[in-house]
Amino acid sequence: MSLIKECSARIARLQTKLQQSELDGALFVYPIDVYYYATRQNSTLWIPAQGEPLLLVRKSFARAKEEARIGDIRPFPRSKEFAALFEGQHNIGLTYDVLPLQQFHYYNKLLPGRNFSDISMLNRELRSVKSPWELERMRYGGAQLSRVFASIADVLQPGMREVDLAAEFETRLRRIGGEGYVRMRAFNQELFMGLLVSGTSGCSGGFFDGAVTGLGMSDASPHGASTAVIEAGQPVMIDYTGVFSGYIVDMTRMFVCGQLPDPLQNAFEASCRIQNRIAAEMKPGAICSELFEMAADMATEAGLGDCFMGPTGEQAKFVGHGVGLELDEFPVLAQGFDVPLMTGQTIAVEPKFVIPKMGSIGIENTFAVTEQGGEKISVLSDDLVSV
Amino acid sequence: MSLIKECSARIARLQTKLQQSELDGALFVYPIDVYYYATRQNSTLWIPAQGEPLLLVRKSFARAKEEARIGDIRPFPRSKEFAALFEGQHNIGLTYDVLPLQQFHYYNKLLPGRNFSDISMLNRELRSVKSPWELERMRYGGAQLSRVFASIADVLQPGMREVDLAAEFETRLRRIGGEGYVRMRAFNQELFMGLLVSGTSGCSGGFFDGAVTGLGMSDASPHGASTAVIEAGQPVMIDYTGVFSGYIVDMTRMFVCGQLPDPLQNAFEASCRIQNRIAAEMKPGAICSELFEMAADMATEAGLGDCFMGPTGEQAKFVGHGVGLELDEFPVLAQGFDVPLMTGQTIAVEPKFVIPKMGSIGIENTFAVTEQGGEKISVLSDDLVSV
Incomplete structure (x- = not known):
């Protein structure tokens, strides 16, 4: 066409x-x-x-x-x-x-x-509803972004700064065609390519309407990578967008130098379970707010209700958001968003936890709503990568 | 303070x-x-x-x-x-x-x-009027951005793509603290870090309210670097922002593999003459629109009136713009902007020419208005760099 x-x-x-x-x-x-x-x-x-x-x-x-x-x-x-x-x-x-x-x-x-x-x-x-033509472009973007995620572990090492890892991620993305500029519709929101946070950088609240914001490089740009140094055993969350032909795909993967402490490992497994459960239910007719409530219930069952989708007291009331030409499209898997999913909607599902004094952890993939459930557009293993 | x-x-x-x-x-x-x-x-x-x-x-x-x-x-x-x-x-x-x-x-x-x-x-x-505290931050940003401009020639070689040179520039900027996200106030404008254009990529018009836009990576992001290959003898224009503590400094330098053809060399010299003349006149009380008219007259005298500040027929009617927390601050050295300069205003002065079928060429520095004329905040030689 x-x-x-x-x-x-x-x-x-x-x-x-x-x-x-x-x-x-x-x-x-x-x-x-x-x-x-x-x-x-x-x-x-x-x-x-x-x-x-x-x-x-x-x-x-x-x-x-x-x-x-x-x-x-x-x-x-x-x-x-x-x-x-x-x-x-x-x-x-x-x-x-x-x-x-x-x-x-x-x-x-x-x-x-x-x-x-x-x-x-x-x-x-x-x-919010993508045509087959748009879905093709988004699958391409998902494949490209996945390539960068799959390659980045080769430079990760303890003692490097968040911003150096971010700069390497960003340059690889640009070299394979990433356009860089991320459009957001919401008033008061902005994002430079993505968020890379390690250790307690992931515990800070922020202006960003998500679970995790990061410290950023200054109080003028208080989101994303900072000059904090990545240490062994700390969770390294890479939450980045790929923009190709204007279409945005959104992914998060977790990395660690060495091994994660048990509470973080357990929270990571909970986030994958929640994501997979949502993906299975992402069929036309499913009610967005019910998917959020299901996710929140699963977080509570895992003993992590207070850490779900943000630091305690500043928790976001969503677990997924539409993506396309803008990062914050409809629908939103959120409290009060009582509308049914439609075939062809594309949604970044991102169950995440902020564990006090340890950091942020979670998973994110972009899915398309189909009769069979969510089609994963960001095709890459969800596994935690340990180097 | x-x-x-x-x-x-x-x-x-x-x-x-x-x-x-x-x-x-x-x-x-x-x-x-x-x-x-x-x-x-x-x-x-x-x-x-x-x-x-x-x-x-x-x-x-x-x-x-x-x-x-x-x-x-x-x-x-x-x-x-x-x-x-x-x-x-x-x-x-x-x-x-x-x-x-x-x-x-x-x-x-x-x-x-x-x-x-x-x-x-x-x-x-x-x-528009920066305090001494703000000017300090902008001088720091100017010094950092200048470091990247001074270092980038070592990777430039014929046969490389615009986007690869851009990606290298961007990653160096990020590693020394560049925040990346460029705020623009004007409705309908957006910029991803800067514009890198070579040869005829610099001849295209565009949505961007400047002399040069570039082809970009797709029609969704039609500005800045493209996949075009840089060839010997072509002008390579690097027009990038550095954002540090939120404050933006804006610079352009010209590069070439080998030597520029005479018409481009002549236009480059004209752009430097115009810039230097404006800088000398950037004292409190000087009228913005008169500085623009002076620049346009100098372009005409150089036989380049039709190429000044854009492709013929889509020429911008300005030669400089305020910079600070946003890329498009007041004042504007523009037709109709009949207001006097004030001490402490910071302005990116960017006389540029678009030479049909050859490319774009020019110079840009950020200056602060002082009693003695423009103080150059982006301290680096204006010289064309040949590799």
């Missing part, structure tokens, strides 16, 4: 939803929203509920003409001409979750008297 | 501006805005026009207590308690340039009946 057909199918799915919502169309201005249907060039995309989309390009027009997968591509017009393009269009959807207020005011002025409404949920729900 | 005193001084400067604007206070919710005054932990910061600031922390509270440089730190309260904290506060400033509409609606609901207004300009103007 060509990319043009792929994008036409995406547009058709959106148009059906727009018609059901009684909207005249969706006006996409956020870069990754525009990219999903058309191009990453700096553009505004109008997709009417019926008829042909229109791409208005700020920069680069030449490159958008080459790259964009839709027919009607024009330079971004002057204000009057912009308004003329939207005559008769009244009910217009925008993604309020990411649209800055200044941008909203700008489009409000360009299109006075219109009835704008929020299509954030609709947009995220549509994107 | 301690960091606490530094932040107190920042808050005092802001409070003076708030009083002049007849605002009761500023409510900061965007991460880097909060960081400037307090912490990168996920928090909302209230700075009243008079009196003590209040930091309301979502995550991590424990870490914010350790890191934040202000006195009154509390967990983010429930809705009713939130409203109670703001009794009597009516005129509230928000940074509309980066605040998503959903967030605006959220705070509107928490604080009904308030008069919100946009303090984006005020916020950016204040941040």
